[in-house]
Amino acid sequence: MELLTKCPLFKGIDYETICQLLDKIPYQLKTYEKDHMIAQSGDECRSLMIVLKGSVKGEMIDYSGKAIKIEDIEPPKPLAIAFLFGENNTCPVNIVANNSVEILHLPKKSVVALMQLNTTVLNNFMNIISSKTQFLSDKIRFLSFQTIRGKIAHYLLQLSGPVDGEIILSKSQEELANMFGVTRPSLGRALRELHNEGIIEAKGKSVKIKKREALIKQLKK
Known part of the structure; x- marks a missing residue:
């Protein structure tokens, strides 16, 4: 869990403070084996997932059934954080384990509680969403090229x-x-x-x- 000090969500927060924050909210640690479908495109995002061990990939399936890899996510990055809130809060891609992975699941209510408990978490969350939105915009523009x-x-x-x-x-x-x-x-x-x-x-x-x-x-x- 000490790896969380390097997670963008907890940037600037020491390990002891992170532990104190986590003691005040519900969370789960889950493990997945290689090629396991952790989340499927269209699934509701009910929790914020943070990769702690191993790596996962986000991929989309085109109309021919071919998988197009969007990106690899290494520890300790969060998954689909920009889709946790909003009216259409569904996972935009399939999330698949590249190898044996461990993921921290923070329910939506826990994320809200974290932001209320610590303003640094709130600022980090907003920065991550802004950066992710810019990345997705660039990716869409890239995929629009036909040749x-x-x-x-x-x-x-x-x-x-x-x-x-x-x-x-x-x-x-x-x-x-x-x-x-x-x-x-x-x-x-x-x-x-x-x-x-x-x-x-x-x-x-x-x-x-x-x-x-x-x-x-x-x-x-």
Whole structure:
């Protein structure tokens, strides 16, 4: 539980104070095995979940039945925190265990009580929601690109910022393919096309943008 001092919800609060707060509210600790469906898209969010051990992934299922990974969540991050309150407080994605995980469940009433007991928790909660909303907005915009080349262009332009230079990809082609919702061979083919056309220079995980304007044009196709 000491890991909670690194959780965004408890940022700036020492371990002793966290323990005192938890002593005043109901909560549960639950464990899940690899590939267990922790929450399904459309399920009501009745509690705030915080990953304490292992990792989970959020994924969406497209109309063809293919799973598109949205993100991996490592300890001690909260899950679906932006959907805990509101009229349509349902989980937006499937949450699946990547391995053996332990999760702290804080019922909705407990979260409200925490915010009433400690203003730092309240401020942290509001900051997390704002950041998560911005992330989801960026993700929706990214998924709106119809072509693989458009997805690659958007990803590289985000990583590079306004200045061209060497970009070291932190993800493998397999991970990028899952994130883009495409097959690995299709992603590799699109990268080779952009490389052969001189728009980018790709060598392993190193990528250089050679023709920024040409890359930007990929977003409009």
